[in-house]
Amino acid sequence: APDEIVAKSRFWYFLRQLKKVRKVNGEILRMTLVSNSSPTKIKNFGIWVRYDSRSGSHNMYREYRDVSTTGAVTQCYRDMAARHRARAHSIQIMKVEEVKAGDCKRPIIKQMHNSTLKFPLPHRIHKYNKKTIFV
Numbered sequence: 001a002p003d004e005i006v007a008k009s010r011f012w013y014f015l016r017q018l019k020k021v022r023k024v025n026g027e028i029l030r031m032t033l034v035s036n037s038s039p040t041k042i043k044n045f046g047i048w049v050r051y052d053s054r055s056g057s058h059n060m061y062r063e064y065r066d067v068s069t070t071g072a073v074t075q076c077y078r079d080m081a082a083r084h085r086a087r088a089h090s091i092q093i094m095k096v097e098e099v100k101a102g103d104c105k106r107p108i109i110k111q112m113h114n115s116t117l118k119f120p121l122p123h124r125i126h127k128y129n130k131k132t133i134f135v
Helices: 004-018 070-086 107-113
Strands: 043-052 058-064 093-100
Touching: 043 070, 058 070, 058 107, 070 093
Parallel strands: none
Antiparallel strands: 043 058, 043 093
16 A cells, blocks of 8 residues: 555455454554565565456466565556556455465566576667767
């Protein structure tokens, strides 16, 4: 969620769907922002999603690579909007979990686990060393 207000609202919305608990009968004791343990390391994330389409409700498991959990969830929302035309209000994130490289299932994620993977730099512009360009 982008801020505390949206997080509280979404919490009560999903709790109301799962159990017969209203905001009047409950209380949020603490809200904590979960931070990353290693913010510079790329990790694999598995996301379990339930979303409502035009034809019904569907469950999915998706994998993403990102440096943070929030980045992976943002990728998931954008990917669901692009591939399935699912709006954010119809998507429920059930569980987000960091997945080991050996446990990944999707081939698009597995191809990044190659240790000899190289990214070419095709258009390199060399700088002149202390020479004037104009004479």
